[in-house]
Amino acid sequence: MEQLARLEDLPVTYVDTLKQNNLVPLWPSLRNVLPPVKPVPLTQAIAWKFQEIKPLLIEAGELTPIEKAERRVLVLANPGHGLDNMRATSVIYLGMQLLLPKEWAPAHRHTPNAVRLIVEGENAYTTVEGQKCPMSHGDLILTPSGLWHEHGHDGDEPVIWLDVLDLPLVYYMEASFVEGGECQPVVSVLDKPRYGAGLVPTKHHIRAETDYPMLRYPWAEAKQLLIDLAKEQTDAPVQVAYVNPETGEDCQKIIGYSALMIRPNETVQLPPRSAAQVFHVIEGQVELKIDAQTFALDKADTACAPCFAAVDLINHSSEACFIFVADEAPIQKKLGLYSVRERR
Known part of the structure; x- marks a missing residue:
């Protein structure tokens, strides 16, 4: 041109x-x-090391009581967007949140959709519209747009989780706001999976009252599925998506979530896609190559890849690595913008 x-x-x-x-x-x-030919993204390839984040998050707990913070979070900001804009990508916000023993993060609801990926600690919970969701390592918990939710902690050690929100997009649309509320009465406890073996509860299957029949996705179930699939799909990457079990659609409307297993001594090459991606190591270690940059990721580390990047995930260990992935594919597909290209 x-x-x-x-x-x-x-x-x-x-x-x-x-x-x-x-x-x-x-x-x-x-x-x-x-x-x-292709966008020029502001999103940069970057990694955040948990060993650097954790002490700063613990210090934040000493500096600011929960009553003064509402949510005690350190935002994983991508410098390509400007740190003050608090974005990991143009659509995805990431934050590491701390809850100390016996603390309660008060009930509120907001327009951005959110999920919580539990990084460390036990005996905390999130209550969503009266549904109490225990929080264990690797669990994924949804707090969809407009639903009341709060966090509590009955244990003795700090609990840390990764927040993933579509806040940048909702804020750009001038649709972002929050409302405060009172402590929710618990209606039920979601401590066991309610969906499996191709079966769903009838009262939900013939339903119109909710778009989110499943709010808690236990990591133990997802991990076992990945291990079982790895035995069957010996020549293919092993990845599972977090979906609405009644419709098969993405579990939320704007950001997509999945879990990926990298076998011992395996390299997984992902094709360039129009959607930016976030990678968080649930278990194990991995070498992450994003175009010409290389990052060594350990357990609980998080990284970001811009759109149309060539991504390699290399496991040099004799143990499997499990990775949580968030991407912008759902909203791009709804808008007819999603595409995948061949690697060169």
Whole structure:
């Protein structure tokens, strides 16, 4: 494509007149908003090390009581978007949240969708619309848009989890807000999986009252499924998606979630996709290559890959590695923007 005229090529008086009338010439910036062939993402390849985050999060617990914080979180911010914008990607927000023993993070509800991936600690819980969800390592818990939720901790050691929200997108749409509420009465405890073996409770299957029949996805169940699949699919990557068990659709509407197993001494190559991705190590170690950059990830580390990046996941260990993945595919598919390309 030939070079377009620059803003500097226009008379200053003409440009000033445009500004006075709240007008902007498109052609000098056309290639910025419509770059050739593929986007030029602000999202950078980056990794956050849990061993560096944890002591700062524990210190935050000493510096700020939960009553003054509401949610005690350190945001995993991507410098490509500017740290003050608190984005991991253009759609995904990430935060490491701390809850100390006997603390209660008060009930609220907000427009962004959120999930909690439990990183460390036991005996905490999240209550969503009266459904009490125990929080154990690796569990995924949904707190969808508009649903009341709160966090409590009955244990003796700090609990840390990874928050994943579609906050950047909802905020950009000027639709982001929160409402405070009172402590919720517990209606039921979701301590055992309610879906399995191709069976669903009839009262939910013939239902119209909720889009989220499953709020807690236990890691023990997901891990065992990955191990079983690895025995059957010996020549293919092993990955499972977190879905609505009644519809088979993504468990939330904007961000997609999955779990990936990297076998011992295995390399998994992911094709370039239009959706940015986040990787969080639940168990094990992995070498993550994103285009020309390489990151050594240990348990509880988190990393981000921009759109159309070539991603390699390399397990040099004799033990399997399990990775939680969040990506922007659901919203892109709904908008007809999603695509996958061949690696070069």
